[in-house]
Amino acid sequence: MSNAFYDFTGELRRLEQDNLYRYRRVVDGPQDIKLNVGGRELINFCSNDYLGLANHSEVAAAFKSGVERYGVGSGSAHLICGHSSAHHALEEELAAFTGRERALLFSTGYMANLGVISALLGRGDTVLEDRLNHASLLDGGLLSRARFQRYRHADSADLQATLAVTSGKALLVSDGVFSMDGDLAPLPAMVELAEQHHAGLLIDDAHGFGVLGKNGGGVVEHFGFSQDDVPILMGTLGKAFGTFGAFVAGSEDLIEMLIQKARSYVFTTALPAAVAEATRASLRLLQVESWRREQLQKLIRRFRQGAKQQGLHLMDSFTAIQPVLIGDSGQAMVASQRLLEHGLWVSAIRPPTVPAGSARLRITFSANHTEQQVDALLEALDKALS
Numbered sequence: 001m002s003n004a005f006y007d008f009t010g011e012l013r014r015l016e017q018d019n020l021y022r023y024r025r026v027v028d029g030p031q032d033i034k035l036n037v038g039g040r041e042l043i044n045f046c047s048n049d050y051l052g053l054a055n056h057s058e059v060a061a062a063f064k065s066g067v068e069r070y071g072v073g074s075g076s077a078h079l080i081c082g083h084s085s086a087h088h089a090l091e092e093e094l095a096a097f098t099g100r101e102r103a104l105l106f107s108t109g110y111m112a113n114l115g116v117i118s119a120l121l122g123r124g125d126t127v128l129e130d131r132l133n134h135a136s137l138l139d140g141g142l143l144s145r146a147r148f149q150r151y152r153h154a155d156s157a158d159l160q161a162t163l164a165v166t167s168g169k170a171l172l173v174s175d176g177v178f179s180m181d182g183d184l185a186p187l188p189a190m191v192e193l194a195e196q197h198h199a200g201l202l203i204d205d206a207h208g209f210g211v212l213g214k215n216g217g218g219v220v221e222h223f224g225f226s227q228d229d230v231p232i233l234m235g236t237l238g239k240a241f242g243t244f245g246a247f248v249a250g251s252e253d254l255i256e257m258l259i260q261k262a263r264s265y266v267f268t269t270a271l272p273a274a275v276a277e278a279t280r281a282s283l284r285l286l287q288v289e290s291w292r293r294e295q296l297q298k299l300i301r302r303f304r305q306g307a308k309q310q311g312l313h314l315m316d317s318f319t320a321i322q323p324v325l326i327g328d329s330g331q332a333m334v335a336s337q338r339l340l341e342h343g344l345w346v347s348a349i350r351p352p353t354v355p356a357g358s359a360r361l362r363i364t365f366s367a368n369h370t371e372q373q374v375d376a377l378l379e380a381l382d383k384a385l386s
């Protein structure tokens, strides 16, 4: 092709040379602990289906009956004619579960974060973000046109210093559980600083919601906070809930403001109503089946104990995300490939998802794993990293 615009070979080759090229594998069959990839069975240690609900029979049955009742597509945005009684019921149930006045569904977590931050801030305001925040939070901050300030990871002293020099309205934004490290935001300090400085506080609890806290209330419940302490809570439905989509929970006025102003809410097609029906089933299950959280914690403890004995470089995490730090991207790729040869699927996470020089194996656990599978992982890690 003669048009140089379409000549991507140089850039693609560079990514390959730097071990930063991303590949997909085709999974045939349901998301579960055992995945069928090209006729081969792999044990899945890289999904975010932390409670094992993505292929749960009750969730699947709710999805099917949702399709029968509501059809497949939602037809339009919520504000046109796409807001069904299934969406409405799920929003009410999420509001009750999170102890907030209202909840609002978004079609994805990425869109929720873009929508919330850009709806609440504009030029002349300040957004303060942890350096390791999820890309969607960072992108939302940039999109908002507010002054974009990043503070050192989970460092409340640096956040305090940054807050001291803000202008306009200020919004503190953080992952609750960091998606690539598995550690927690310093929530007590953030709640206090937000109050002191009359700043807003948005916590994205994509990886804590449903998993942390005795009742699955996430990082907010883990720290014993109430809805007033964390006025803007975002959660995703594609992880512990095992379905798809996201929500923001908060006050009546906050939600009304988002309905009016969040462009990624207003200008996009609503989730299929059947997904909302499936998610209602997940929400019921994750409340009554607390054994899922207990089993998950048991497996995490077993893994950490074994990994420490083997001298693996773990991170400061007690959540379902248990990264093993490697450093070099090429070595992380080799380690992931070796695990694959043992029939285990663990992703190598490389820049720009994580900072340069901190490539890692991102291991995630599910309540559906067995202790034997955790032991097999430890044995394979021992061989792959030696």
Ligand code: PMP
Binding pocket: 108, 109, 110, 111, 113, 134, 136, 175, 179, 204, 206, 207, 236, 237, 238, 245, 246
């Ligand atoms: N926030 C965090 C912390 C995430 O890890 C993710 C997904 N990886 C998202 C937001 C985006 O959610 P979704 O996949 O629903 O777009």
